[in-house]
Amino acid sequence: GGEIELNTSVVGGNLPDGTYYWEKDGVEIDGAHGSTLTDAPTADATYLVRYYQYNAAPGEPNTCYADTTINVTVKALPKIDNIAIVPGNDSICSGTQVTVTAEYSTDLSAPVTFGWYRNGALMHGVNGASFNEVLTSEGLVTNYIYTATIMQDASGCVSRSNVADTVSVIPQPTISIQGDPVVCADASTTNVTLTAHVNDPSSASYTYEWRLFNETLSGFTGNTYSAVVAASEDPYVYTVVATDNTTGCSAT
DSSP: OOOEEEEOOOOSOSOSOOEEEEEETTEEOTTOOSSEEEEOOSSOEEEEEEEEOOOSSTTOOOOOEEEEEEEEOOOOOOOEEEEEEESOOSEEETTEEEEEEEEEOSOOOSOEEEEEEETTEEOTTOOSSEEEEEEOOSSSOEEEOEEEEEEETTTOOBOOOEEOOOEEEEOOOEEEEESOSOOOOSSSEEEEEEEEEEEOTTOOOEEEEEEETTEEOTTOOSSEEEEEEEOOSSOOOEEEEEEETTTOOEEO
């Protein structure tokens, strides 16, 4: 699929006004009579160029000529069949690590170099068939599109670009707990009430998981936790996890 340009020059001879003839694998190329030939061979080929010099009387061609040949080797163009992203979801949560891999069927026994682009920008230092990175998004949904090429180091042949599907990275919500950090008990027990507030402009629906000392408190799936606990000199450590019912993104 590549194009070549062959150039020739004549050294010596009496006059400059000669004529060129080009051949490809022994067959004359119609209309090729200049010092430069452009062609797109699909297989190995041998090119011959012959220069005839005219220095006889008008209308009487001279058989003086010079010729030379060149062998052109055509290498198979490397090809990327697909770019796979794991996890393979179209939407992921901010902070998720993805593995991006170029899948190919071309014989790459010879040394090759991969070129990776993220949203059209070259990823410097990423030259292998696969890489990992953590995708983030701040405030807005961020889209990532990956493109890859393969270059054969010896021949310099480069594959056409192959584009992966778009991955949308959803910002993680943030969450806070409101409640009195110190509860005064007038008996052996006291009531504790805590409320979780999610900072998410999308107004998504959430499911909550309340924990005490990192152990799940069954039956509490709303944004408010209320219970009677025993008085203690040591603090009770509560944690809440809010999970977006649509995206699966969570905040702790």
